[in-house]
Amino acid sequence: MQHYYDWHTFVAELRDSQPASIAGGCGGPKHYDTDCGPDTRWYGNEQGVGHETAWAVYKPSNAFPELPNPSYVPIYCDVSIRKGWFWHANEKPKSLAWLKTTYLQTVGMNCALQLNVPPNKDGLLEDSDVERVKEFGSWVKRTFSGTNLLSKAVSFSQRNNEIAGCFDPGNPDNTLDNDQTTFWTPYKDDPHVITFWVDTQKLTVCKGDSYYVTIMENIAFGQVIANHTIQIRSVNDESMSEWETIATGTTVGYKRIHPVNLLENINRDGVQLRIIITKTVLNAKPQLTNVALHKDADTYSTTCRTLPTKAYK
CATH class of the missing domain: 2.60.120.260 (Galactose-binding domain-like)
Structure with missing residues (x-):
């Protein structure tokens, strides 16, 4: 099945409601390196793993050919705090140690980390997920915002x-x-x-x-x-x-x-x-x-x- 994404309409709606927001998306795994934008680009996996070589200056998106060539399009790496993107009662959040490694492999490799935290069947974030995010945020602040x-x-x-x-x-x-x-x-x-x-x-x-x-x-x-x-x-x-x-x-x-x-x-x-x-x-x-x-x-x-x-x- 082939999907069609109307990126220009999506971005126009986003700009109208959130003018200072950053927009980025992808048209499919075969085009991860170009078919994203206009502000960010996806890095081709959903495991929260960056690449050793990570250029934010890159060729423009296929969906936004009007952008300058090259363009400054910072990379984002996405991953879920759980096994999948959606909430399941039998799943637990990933460990703090795993999140630390993910931070080093994304933020530590010139990527923005996009961490998915799915709502449960009541439309709320699970307490265990929230607690793990707080632990993760605390580690980042205490380690990298402290004394140089x-x-x-x-x-x-x-x-x-x-x-x-x-x-x-x-x-x-x-x-x-x-x-x-x-x-x-x-x-x-x-x-x-x-x-x-x-x-x-x-x-x-x-x-x-x-x-x-x-x-x-x-x-x-x-x-x-x-x-x-x-x-x-x-x-x-x-x-x-x-x-x-x-x-x-x-x-x-x-x-x-x-x-x-x-x-x-x-x-x-x-x-x-x-x-x-x-x-x-x-x-x-x-x-x-x-x-x-x-x-x-x-x-x-x-x-x-x-x-x-x-x-x-």
């Missing part, structure tokens, strides 16, 4: 020559101020590398805890990063160790979240952390508006390590 550990622990950056009263786009500290209107971009002849010197006296790492590095592009400028690597190395008065790679990826976009293992890499006098942008679209200069290190709020350990530092005299 880098903001507390960065002793100084590779560049720190901001002139009083002037915005210096080459200063990596611009990514630590929780302000999406400021950003870092390399100077004219500099490599596409942002480096932080971490004062390990101010960074406590605990065995058994989970940590995440979050990177965000300056979307007002566009999405240009095609490949990136996160590395760490030890530093002391006498020497520097070899760089160790703790995460790699392709696109970044609005947000990329990397789970990282810090305990094995933080046992040292001092630490340098760097992000290498190895490839960009048309060799454009990247712009990062946020770099953050967060600890999973639901992991706790009594075995922690605060290290002395000698590298920042």
Whole structure:
């Protein structure tokens, strides 16, 4: 059976009742990469799983050919909190652990998460579903809206020559101020590398805890990063160790979240952390508006390590 979707009529009705809303839909699985829009596009599955490479700048929808080519159409990943899209008495909501993984595989991979919570036979949301959503929302807020550990622990950056009263786009500290209107971009002849010197006296790492590095592009400028690597190395008065790679990826976009293992890499006098942008679209200069290190709020350990530092005299 072939379905016909009158997307223009749907969107016109939506714009009339909710002018600030975002519209997106799909004409079928064979056309998931183009037949969506006009504001968002579906990512081709209903499992809440994003793709490693996720471009929000994309060719226009088949249903909206009048859109510019390319267009900025952020991706959305949809999934249900239950086994299917509709409520059944014998089903239960998915676990909090599953939702956490889904968050990292969607929001953490430049997708918007569309979580379906179906009403029951009385037209109400099931109490167990509501409770699970609250638990999930609490975890997201406590983990990613809390203190950026880098903001507390960065002793100084590779560049720190901001002139009083002037915005210096080459200063990596611009990514630590929780302000999406400021950003870092390399100077004219500099490599596409942002480096932080971490004062390990101010960074406590605990065995058994989970940590995440979050990177965000300056979307007002566009999405240009095609490949990136996160590395760490030890530093002391006498020497520097070899760089160790703790995460790699392709696109970044609005947000990329990397789970990282810090305990094995933080046992040292001092630490340098760097992000290498190895490839960009048309060799454009990247712009990062946020770099953050967060600890999973639901992991706790009594075995922690605060290290002395000698590298920042």
